Amino acid sequence: MLAQLRQQAILERVRRTGGVRVAELVRDLGVSDMTIRRDLEALADRGLVEKVHGGATIVGAGSTEEPGFTAKSARQQAEKEAIARHAARLVRPGSSVALSAGTTTWTFAHHLADVPELTVITNSLKVADVFHRAGRPDQTVVLVGGVRTPSDALVGPVAVAAIRSMNVDMLILGVHGMSVKAGFTTPNLLEAETDRELVGAAQRLVVLADHTKWGTIGISTIARLEQADVVVSDTGLSGEARAALSEHVGELVLADPGADEREAPAP
Structure with missing residues (x-):
């Protein structure tokens, strides 16, 4: 395939899904990693995409613009992993935990696969799938219903009604943005309503948000900053x-994305 045609195909995919990963393009287009990176560089130079770690996303998100799960999962991967690792220490065996939708909470879910006797409530198809694949018989996972969003969240009246009858020890909340004035926000009005219900159902609120979320403001507020017992971000x-x-x-915890590399034993 000619470079021009390949770049057009990549651009169409970015516009359709909100983002792409280099590894997926290498597999689907049958070219090298270096070729894809050159293509993304060419598109970025023309202002058609925004390069991120491991891929590219659409340009210029506004307060109501909601990237798809693939687009968001390509961003700040090291930071999200570090945040998830630290946040997992807050979860005790036998507790009930609610997880909102998002790529950071999805990353976090992988760290709970070995925690025994958990009850997990989530409105995220991706998060529920993590626990389903782990297959622990001593973990109970409740997936609420609702309308599916671009970030694979289930939201709306059905989700709200299901969550309203529940009480959980802790909510792990992923957010689109955070600021002093707007608090924790999302670009999706229905998702904000559902997340507010999750906040109300939890005894403790833990927010997972990498450093790029600071100063970003979605159209709808989920919770005030003061409502968070813990915020786990990165250095x-x-x-x-x-x-x-x-x-x-209540407490700010900063995870170091480079800690794993420094702590890894020499080969």
């Missing part, structure tokens, strides 16, 4: 953001 968070969060939330 890329600016000093200003650290100060603001430390002032407003």
Whole structure:
């Protein structure tokens, strides 16, 4: 396939799904990793896509623009993994945990596969699938119903009604953005309503948000900063953001994305 045709195919996929991964393009288009990266560089130079770690996404998200799961999963992968690893330490065997939808909560879910006797409530198809694949007989997973969003969340009146009758020890909440004025936000109105119900059902609120979420504002507020018992972010968070969060939330935890590499034993 000629470079021009290949780049057009890549651009169409980005516009359709919100983002692409290099590995998927290598597999689907049958070319090398280097070729795909050159294609993405060419598209980015023309302002048609935004390059991110491991792939590319659409350009210029607004307060109501919601990237698909593939687009979001290509962003800040190291940060999300570090955040998930730290947050998993907060979950005790035998507890009930609600997980909202999102790529950070999906990453977090993989760290709970070995925690015994958990009861998990989620409105995320992707999160529920993680536990289904793990197949622990001592874990109970409840997937609420609802209308599916671009980020694979189930939202709306059906989800709200199901969550309203539940009480859980902890909610692990993924967010689109956070700021002092707007709090924790999402670009999806129905998802905000469903997430607010999850907040109300939980004894403790833990928010997972990498440093790029600071200053980003979605159209609808899920919760005020003061409602968070714990925010787990990463060391890329600016000093200003650290100060603001430390002032407003119960506890701020910063995960170091480079810790795994430094702690890894020499071969």
